Amino acid sequence: MSIERRPSWLERKLLLSPIKAYLKHKYQIELERNDTAKLKPPYIILANHTNKWDPLFINCFVEDPICFVADAPLFRNPLLKRVLDYTGAIPKATAKNETGTIRNMLTAKKHNRVIGIFPEGNCCWDGTTKDIAYATAKLVKLLNIPVVIGHVKGGYLSHPRWADHDRKGKITVSLEKKWDEGELQAMSVEAVHQGITAALAYNEIAWQAEQRVAFQGQGLANYLERALFVCPSCKTVGKLHSEGRQFSCTACGYSVIYNELGYFEPKHKPMHFQFVHQWNAWQLQYTKTNLHEQxxxxxxxxxxxxxxxxxxxxxxxxxxxxxxxxxxxxxxxxxxxxxxxxxxxxxxxxxxxxxxxxxxxxxxxxxxxxxxxxxxxxxxxxxxxxxxxxxxxxxxxxxxxxx
Missing domain, CATH: 2.30.29.30 (Pleckstrin-homology domain (PH domain)/Phosphotyrosine-binding domain (PTB))
Structure with missing residues (x-):
């Protein structure tokens, strides 16, 4: 199997069945919507990126193995490269726009493959969709095939990027056909970009406000300082420390508790932020404003x-x-x-x-x-x-x- 060869029915079953069984055993995965069930390749899936296993969560509900665009550094590991090449993964360098990436996508289209892209480029750090690569809009217009918007919900809270361990909760997957073949051709690249950005917009905490799912695990706050690095109370940089469910500043003593809903609870009032994404948005603005202050x-x-x-x-x-x-x-x-x-x-x-x-x-x-x-x-x-x-x-x- 490769980009050029669409796998047979037997190959698809042999490859995807054990993956589905493992993930459904490890995570509580539910299907919210699946417009790919009656959609014949080639088509492209654009999805939000909340969890390192997002490609597998999505492929659990897509009949064909997906040719996902993956960062080139992954292909530098010889063993992983063999796996990625076998599944038809498409390498993309982060430093430059490679014509090779585009050629491989056109090849995948020619051979009736399903193409998968995470336009954010990387997993989010706080459960919200980040900037969408502008080049995605140009690529979608060039391919001129149906576009499916994928949403993985609960993936971030199941295993935040900053954490080392999984939490037991719920994950839902939605696959909605947004545009058909030819539908985007009359639109400008800017209009397509705005459409993709709006379609992929997602906030895990807004989803959690409706679901109220407890994500259970040990040491829920452990390693949160990988993502949050400025104290909102004393504005000190690099002095935050996690231990169990507690997240504290060693400079001023400010402290909060990170609970099973993914919310902060006050330990010492006042509490500056209730959610990680609020804290992150504030610290990024603080960094931008104060980094070069003498x-x-x-x-x-x-x-x-x-x-x-x-x-x-x-x-x-x-x-x-x-x-x-x-x-x-x-x-x-x-x-x-x-x-x-x-x-x-x-x-x-x-x-x-x-x-x-x-x-x-x-x-x-x-x-x-x-x-x-x-x-x-x-x-x-x-x-x-x-x-x-x-x-x-x-x-x-x-x-x-x-x-």
Whole structure:
């Protein structure tokens, strides 16, 4: 099986049946709507991304194995690459728009395959849909095949991206045919983009307000500091700490409880936010506004200093090779990596970093000079997400100065 060959009925059963059985045993998965039941390939599924298992949750209810577009770094693992190639996954680099990705999608269309895309690019950190890649609208118009909008609901609360363990609750899947073949051709790319953005808009907490499902597990707040890194009470960066269900600031003592509904409860009033997505939205605005304030520079520098392992890959196909271990620090216009041995420090100008991305929840990836670098954080509570946001805003600040 590959992009070029649509699997037979027997192959589909052999591949998908055990996956369905496993997921339905592990999670309480329900089908809300399935317009693909009477839809013949080729067509494309655009879905929100709340959980690392979203591709499998969706494929549980789609007859054909889906050719999902997957980040190129996944293909650098030799064993995983064989699995992805077999299922017809389509590699997409995060640093650039590859014509190869488009060619593979056109090939999938030609061979009557189902194509799957998560236009957000990565799993969300707080249960809400993030910015939709503008290129998705251009691609949908180019393919000119039916478009199905997929929603996975409960996936975030079942296993938040920042957490290490699953929670037992409920997941529902909806697959709604939004546009038929030819329906988008008369629309502008901007209109298509707005339509896709509106169709994929989702807030897990709004869904939870109606469902009131308890997501049970141990240590529900553990590792929440991977996602939330600014205290709303004292505005200190990098001093938040999780333990069990409690999430506290070690600088000022502000503390909340994270409950089974995914809500915060007050431990010491006042409580600034009830939900993770509210806290995250506030801290991102705070970062944007205060990152380059001179009086806060030392505080950001202290927070952005982590022990890491450095990996490098020199081509799209080559696996990552570990070069060394060391310390990574932020310096406004550049990152500085100091190896633990006596090698020369590596200065990484932020303006030269491309395709910045967080892989899983603890690996910071980017391209520089045609090499892909990966910094894997030693400490499980380090926030690669904070690094990503700071680098992104540092880059935006430099671009603004050049204008």
């Amino acid at each position: 009086q806060l520079y030392k505080a950001w520098r202290q927070a952005l200093a982590d022990e890491v392992k450095l990996y490098v890959s020199s081509s799209e196909e080559s696996p990552f090779m570990q070069l060394s271990t060391g310390k990574l620090t932020w310096h406004r216009s550049y990152l500085l990596y100091k190896p633990h041995h006596d090698a020369e420090p590596l200065k990484l100008p932020i303006e030269r970093l491309e395709g910045i991305n967080v892989h899983l929840n603890s690996k910071l990836d980017f391209y520089m000079d045609n090499n892909m670098l990966r910094f894997d954080f030693f400490h499980p509570r380090s926030s690669a997400y904070m690094w990503y946001q700071v680098i992104r805003h540092s880059n935006l600040q430099q671009e603004a100065k050049l204008q």
